[in-house]
Structures are given as C-alpha cells and as structure tokens.
Amino acid sequence: MLPDRSGHFDGFGGRFVSETLIFALDELEHEYAKARHDKRFHCEFAYYLKDYAGRPTPLYFAESLSQELGIKRVYLKREDLLHTGAHKINNTLGQILLAVRMKKPRVIAETGAGQHGVATATVAAKFGLKCDIYMGEEDIKRQSLNVFRMKLLGARVIPVTSGTKTLKDAMTEALRDWVTNVGHTHYIIGTVAGPHPYPAMVRDFQSIIGKEARAQILKAEKRLPDYLVACVGGGSNAMGLFYAFFKDKSVKFIGVEAAGKGLSTGKHAASLVAGKPGVLHGSKSSLLQDNSGQVSNTHSVAAGLDYPGVGPEHAYYQKIGRAQYVTVNDKEALAGFKLLSEVEGIIPALESSHALSYLKKMNRAKRKNSIIIVCLSGRGDKDLGIVTGKF
Numbered sequence: 227m228l229p230d231r232s233g234h235f236d237g238f239g240g241r242f243v244s245e246t247l248i249f250a251l252d253e254l255e256h257e258y259a260k261a262r263h264d265k266r267f268h269c270e271f272a273y274y275l276k277d278y279a280g281r282p283t284p285l286y287f288a289e290s291l292s293q294e295l296g297i298k299r300v301y302l303k304r305e306d307l308l309h310t311g312a313h314k315i316n317n318t319l320g321q322i323l324l325a326v327r328m329k330k331p332r333v334i335a336e337t338g339a340g341q342h343g344v345a346t347a348t349v350a351a352k353f354g355l356k357c358d359i360y361m362g363e364e365d366i367k368r369q370s371l372n373v374f375r376m377k378l379l380g381a382r383v384i385p386v387t388s389g390t391k392t393l394k395d396a397m398t399e400a401l402r403d404w405v406t407n408v409g410h411t412h413y414i415i416g417t418v419a420g421p422h423p424y425p426a427m428v429r430d431f432q433s434i435i436g437k438e439a440r441a442q443i444l445k446a447e448k449r450l451p452d453y454l455v456a457c458v459g460g461g462s463n464a465m466g467l468f469y470a471f472f473k474d475k476s477v478k479f480i481g482v483e484a485a486g487k488g489l490s491t492g493k494h495a496a497s498l499v500a501g502k503p504g505v506l507h508g509s510k511s512s513l514l515q516d517n518s519g520q521v522s523n524t525h526s527v528a529a530g531l532d533y534p535g536v537g538p539e540h541a542y543y544q545k546i547g548r549a550q551y552v553t554v555n556d557k558e559a560l561a562g563f564k565l566l567s568e569v570e571g572i573i574p575a576l577e578s579s580h581a582l583s584y585l586k587k588m589n590r591a592k593r594k595n596s597i598i599i600v601c602l603s604g605r606g607d608k609d610l611g612i613v614t615g616k617f
C-alpha cells in the first residue's frame with residue numbers, strides 16, 4: 227500500500243518542509259490515523275457528505291453526448307450537483323472534522339479561482355471555526371464573485387502580492403502562516419498535493435467519487451467501464467475517481483491536463499506531460515520548471531487547472547504506466563463547454579470541460595465500442611464571466 231511510512235509513492239511525495247511543520251504534520255498524521263479507525267468519524271463524515279453536501283451524486287448516462295461523439299456510452303459522475311458546485315466540498319468536510327477533533331479554532335486555505343476558498347469558508351461557517359483564505363491579488367481581481375461569497379460566509383480573504391500573485395504564491399503564503407500559527411491552526415490543502423499526509427488523506431476523502439461510480443456502473447452495465455477520464459489540476463477529482471478502480475486492470479485511466487495556449491508556447495499547465503521531477507510546496511512530484519529549476523508561470527482558461535505542480539501519486543501512476551496523461555488546450559476546452567451545454571443541458575466547469583473535450587480526441591474505433599466515465603468535477607456558473615463573448 228502506498229504511500230510508504232515516509233509518505234513516498236515510489237520516490238515521489240515525502241516531506242520537504244521546515245522543522246516546525248514536521249511537528250504539525252506528525253500531529254495531523256497521527257490524528258488522521260486514529261480517525262481512520264474510528265467508526266464515529268466515518269459515520270459523521272458519511273452523514274455530512276449525504277445530508278449537507280448531497281451525496282451520492284448520480285452517475286448519469288449522457289445519451290445525447292454519446293450519440294454526438296460516436297461513443298458506445300458516456301456516463302457523467304455528477305460532482306457538479308454537490309453543495310458549493312464542485313467535488314472540493316468532499317475534502318473540506320473531511321478536513322474540518324479533523325480540525326475539530328484536534329481542537330483547532332482556526333483554519334486557513336489557499337485558493338486560486340476561489341472554489342477551494344469557498345468550500346473551506348463554507349465548512350468553517352458550519353462548524354464555527356475562524357477562517358482565513360490566502361488568495362493572489364491577481365485572482366482576487368478576476369474572481370470577485372467568489373471573494374464576495376467567502377466574505378459572506380464570514381471568512382477573511384488575505385491578498386497575496388508576491389510572485390505572480392496567483393495560486394502558487396497563495397499556497398506559499400498559507401504554508402508560511404501555518405509555520406507561525408501551528409498551535410491553533412489547521413491548514414486545509416485543497417488537492418492531493420503538499421507534504422505527507424495530505425496527498426494520501428485528500429485522496430481518501432475524495433475516493434468516495436470512485437467508490438460510488440464503481441457500484442453505480444456495475445449496477446447499470448453489469449460490468450466495469452473501459453475508461454475513466456478526469457481533468458488534472460492538483461489532481462484530486464481525478465485521483466478521487468481513479469483510486470477505487472486501481473486494481474481493476476482492464477479499466478484505463480486518462481488524466482487530462484491544460485495545454486492552455488499550446489504546449490509549444492510555454493503558456494500551459496501540463497505538469498505531468500511537460501514537467502520534470504522537482505520539489506514544490508513540501509513534496510516531490512512532476513513540476514513545470516525552466517532549465518535552472520525555477521518554477522514556471524502557468525496559464526489555463528480554467529483557473530482550477532492553473533498550477534505548476536501536481537499530486538505525487540499522479541507522478542507515480544505516470545511512471546508505472548497505470549494512467550495516461552494527455553492535454554487539451556483552451557480552445558478545445560471551450561468547445562467542450564459549449565457542447566455539453568447544448569446537447570445535455572448541463573453547463574460544466576471549464577476544468578471539467580477539459581475532460582469532456584478529450585473524448586473528441588480519442589481514437590474513433592476505440593470510442594465506438596467503449597463505456598466511459600467522465601468526472602464532471604464542477605458546474606460552470608462560476609465561469610460565465612470568462613466565457614462571455616467567446617462564442
């Protein structure tokens with residue numbers, strides 16, 4: 227079972243942090259290990275996932291989309307129907323329950339587009355914890371509606387003015403805050419990245435996606451799917467879907483990264499397809515960097531994919547060939563956004579549109595005979611401002 231005791235997935239992962247944080251990470255690892263074996267924790271988590279967040283989410287047979295694309299059957303795992311509009315709430319609920327168990331009165335988080343910030347502010351409001359969200363100044367300008375949401379929920383949004391003033395810098399500042407305030411603060415990381423135990427813990431909290439999907443597809447089709455397709459930013463919705471199918475060797479995993487304006491332009495966020503091993507935010511994984519090891523600036527039309535790193539377990543899946551990683555550019559993603567809206571009446575998040583759009587790039591003969599599950603990680607309401615005027 228990976229990760230090993232030191233938090234490594236065959237060389238990726240681990241803990242590259244200061245001494246002060248080792249203590250906090252040990253405390254978290256210990257508390258999480260206890261919670262994993264505690265029936266009460268599982269009951270509580272299951273209760274909030276169901277009655278607060280809205281699980282289980284449907285596995286919807288998208289008949290019109292299947293016809294349109296010449297695919298035998300496409301199913302959509304409808305994480306877009308969850309409270310706050312995306313899969314992120316699964317993880318924030320799990321972590322806030324841990325924060326309460328550790329008796330921490332304050333939580334912090336990083337956010338790019340504001341989706342993880344909103345999901346964190348939501349659970350902090352529900353459980354009565356103080357909440358500070360780090361957000362790049364540039365993102366604050368681009369995502370004013372989510373900033374307003376977080377404030378309504380009682381959180382403080384702290385502008386980050388260093389670096390490119392985006393997600394990567396927000397995460398750096400959040401880690402810095404945590405070092406100073408470990409005694410009374412829990413840091414809710416929003417994806418399967420960061421130092422051990424975050425990658426494994428966030429994966430476990432998100433693995434409900436694949437557990438449900440596996441049971442649902444077996445009920446609907448009496449067999450396993452041929453492909454799982456999900457977009458990869460930090461990698462949490464993809465890992466959440468893939469994990470329960472890991473041992474099902476006939477099920478192929480496809481992770482879709484953002485090619486932005488094109489891989490050759492350098493303006494993209496394809497950390498696995500175009501990255502090299504490196505360390506960022508406390509763990510070793512595949513990383514976009516220049517020849518001297520400087521972390522690259524990224525671009526994607528989907529703010530949730532706009533991150534130079536990726537969870538270490540994906541780097542491991544890539545290395546052992548368990549998953550294939552591919553890319554979809556901004557333009558193709560926008561076409562996927564439009565297509566799903568028009569043929570199924572479902573407006574997807576721009577992140578999820580990358581996964582949808584990849585279906586068009588799959589080999590025709592292969593897709594004609596395939597049953598495919600796509601993770602619809604979120605809904606597109608948040609993106610309407612970005613796509614306005616693009617069609």
Ligand SMILES: *Cc1c(COP(=O)(O)O)cnc(C)c1O
Pocket residue numbers: 312313314341342416417418457458459460461462463464530531575577578603604605
């Ligand atoms: C944040 C986000 C993502 C990207 O994050 P992962 O950790 O890669 O899942 C994808 N889709 C939506 C809707 C998001 O909000």
